Amino acid sequence: MAVATVTIDGMTVQVPAGTTVLDAARSIGIKIPALCYDPDLSSVGACRICVVEIEGSRNLPASCVTACTDGMVVRTDTPAVAEARKAILELLIANHPLDCMTCEKSGTCLLQKYCYEYGVSSSPFQGDRHEFAIDDDNPFYVRDMNKCILCGRCIRACEEIVGRSVLDFSYRGFNTKAGPFMDTPIRDSDCVYCGSCIAVCPVGALEEKKMIGKGRPWEVEKVRTTCPYCGTGCVFDLNVKDGRIIGVTSTDGDVNGRFLCVKGRFGYQFVQSGDRLKTPLIKKNGEFKEATWAEALNLIAGKFKETKEKYGSDAFGALSSARCSNEENYLLDKFTRAVIGTNNIDHCARL
Numbered sequence: 001m002a003v004a005t006v007t008i009d010g011m012t013v014q015v016p017a018g019t020t021v022l023d024a025a026r027s028i029g030i031k032i033p034a035l036c037y038d039p040d041l042s043s044v045g046a047c048r049i050c051v052v053e054i055e056g057s058r059n060l061p062a063s064c065v066t067a068c069t070d071g072m073v074v075r076t077d078t079p080a081v082a083e084a085r086k087a088i089l090e091l092l093i094a095n096h097p098l099d100c101m102t103c104e105k106s107g108t109c110l111l112q113k114y115c116y117e118y119g120v121s122s123s124p125f126q127g128d129r130h131e132f133a134i135d136d137d138n139p140f141y142v143r144d145m146n147k148c149i150l151c152g153r154c155i156r157a158c159e160e161i162v163g164r165s166v167l168d169f170s171y172r173g174f175n176t177k178a179g180p181f182m183d184t185p186i187r188d189s190d191c192v193y194c195g196s197c198i199a200v201c202p203v204g205a206l207e208e209k210k211m212i213g214k215g216r217p218w219e220v221e222k223v224r225t226t227c228p229y230c231g232t233g234c235v236f237d238l239n240v241k242d243g244r245i246i247g248v249t250s251t252d253g254d255v256n257g258r259f260l261c262v263k264g265r266f267g268y269q270f271v272q273s274g275d276r277l278k279t280p281l282i283k284k285n286g287e288f289k290e291a292t293w294a295e296a297l298n299l300i301a302g303k304f305k306e307t308k309e310k311y312g313s314d315a316f317g318a319l320s321s322a323r324c325s326n327e328e329n330y331l332l333d334k335f336t337r338a339v340i341g342t343n344n345i346d347h348c349a350r351l
Helices: 021-027 079-092 110-117 153-162 196-200 263-266 293-311 327-340
Strands: 003-008 012-018 073-075 142-143 167-170 175-178 206-208 221-226 235-241 243-250 279-282 287-290 318-320 345-347
Touching: 012 021, 079 110, 110 206, 153 167, 153 196, 167 235, 196 206, 243 263, 318 327, 327 345
Parallel strands: 003 073, 318 345
Antiparallel strands: 003 012, 142 206, 167 175, 221 235, 235 243, 279 287
């Protein structure tokens, strides 16, 4: 494999040929700010905040789309680089709502983070401001295009990860928007509500509707767990505040990365449903009565034994669930075939 030896801020590193300057820098712990860049998506070099100085270059190239070459010397934190990044941030917030005190993304917004790091609290550039209508006429999330920075992450996630290509840029110049074809509302598009766009959005343009007003990021406990809906094994973070789940956010799962389906991301309300059973129920005199687990299991075992003795093993059938783990389904299979003695077992996924 061809390698390139590069020097970044005085540190020398060898990387595979074709590695971007941004990835090479991050591999040795040097942080370069980036808004449009996402490691799971193609790089487009749109936001330009990741610019660096490269010896021999006439300008400040975007590090996310600049490949390392052998002998390259890079500086990531010079006065010229800092000045360029600050100017870019000032341009970005020139028409960006500065409602950080009430914005749901406060504390996790990358634009807010970089403005803090570069001391940008206002913009010297004055002009028209967007007054886009907020699109919240769907069950799952809110789109506030006034906060969109046109990084294109949502567009690339929809095309490259989900394969739907529902989103793209509409209009031109100052009026450019990211959204469905012909700038239609999300509810009228082919969106499957997987929320992948929410997972990659670096600002407050996309927010899960049911999490709004439920708690700040620093008030929330993240509990990593596995999605219960199917056997894929997707991983995500439950956001828990005051002992209650307020939402699901992405983590870096081995199976799914940061991406989920609509059920995994938005279908968590059943956990706290008042209709969930909290104890076994046994029907007595036509009515269900609460029972202990010992009573319930003894009753089940007795009925199984009675049925098998009276009608034979094939009178028994088992239907397993995708919500169970592979190990639980394996145990049910063994129980059905080895203990009961029948092959009458199937799976709900076949429905």
